[in-house]
Amino acid sequence: MTKRAFITGITGQDGSYLTELLLGKGYEVHGLVRRASTLNRSRIDHLHTEPNLHLHYGDLTDGVSLVNLIREITPHEVYNLGAQSHVKVSFEMPEYTASTDATGTLRLLEAIRAAKIDCRFYQASTSEMFGATPPPQKESTAFYPRSPYGAAKLYAHWVTVNYREAYDLFAVSGILFNHESPRRGESFVTRKITLGVASIVLGVTDHLTLGNLDAVRDWGYAKEYVEGMWQMLQHDEPDDYVLATGRGTTVREFCEFAFAHAGLNWEDHVRYDTAYERPTEVDALIGDASKARDVLGWKAGTDSEALARLMVDADLEQMGRLLGRNA
Structure with a gap:
């Protein structure tokens, strides 16, 4: 069937x-x-x-x-x-x-x-x-x-x-x-960061504007x-x-991972703007997926650092293709 x-x-x-x-x-x-x-x-x-x-x-x-x-x-x-x-x-x-x-x-x-x-x-x-x-x-x-x-x-x-x-x-x-993932919407912070890295590497812009860098996800x-x-x-x-992965990462750390993968210092390119802050902030979300592991046999295999590298590579390839050149 x-x-x-x-x-x-x-x-x-x-x-x-x-x-x-x-x-x-x-x-x-x-x-x-x-x-x-x-x-x-x-x-x-x-x-x-x-x-x-x-x-x-x-x-x-x-x-x-x-x-x-x-x-x-x-x-x-x-x-x-x-x-x-x-x-x-x-x-x-x-x-x-x-x-x-x-x-x-x-x-x-x-x-x-x-x-x-x-x-x-x-x-x-x-x-x-x-x-x-x-x-x-x-x-x-x-x-x-x-x-x-x-x-x-x-x-x-x-x-x-x-x-x-x-x-x-x-x-x-x-x-x-x-x-x-590389399919994440462009307004979500992780994709915004990795797209920002690709834009800076390829000379489209020289900076990226973000809100709360201390939020842990x-x-x-x-x-x-x-x-x-x-x-x-x-x-x-x-x-x-x-x-969940069980590992907490700040937005700042995700920036570090993504920019470092492209050979850049994130502090040279990231700007802060209160307009990107939420009215009420969620400070830290870190999951305990032990039940899914024990009952379903499911376990996350990709941590935030590997994820940042994966997404930067994908955005560099995609943007380079759109611009008609290689990163």
């Missing part, structure tokens, strides 16, 4: 890596795509000839489209990766963030329940739900979100737990700590984290898992 998976957020970083993983395992993959005046499918363009990949227009803010798609596709696995996922933007667009991230998850769960199909559901939870709670953070750590994004994701997390307990739905939440490689998502849905019992 060919398994069918339905992925929201398929055009995003995680969605593209998960799609590659599932197609490689022989799945028939269906993805939710928001209709827009311009195409934004660059992360999955290389998969457009795959006969087992099917894209559908819809939106997490439109419950009717979700109900119709779930009934039409009858997926065996649903991965809810779609979200407004930028923390700072969530302060500027709190209502949209709540509608997409919080009630969007509820709409999807209701679509599955209404269709009465036997499927397994993965919810993309986030370390931002821990917020102000001191590290290390694990599955039993108290939540204390510090942004509209974190609060919306916390609602989605708990409503997933509720549907698991109330309707006996195989529903899990992956509480993923920061995971990055647990940065891992997104390609490894989607394997953990899949493993959660293959386990016998539904449960929630933290995925």
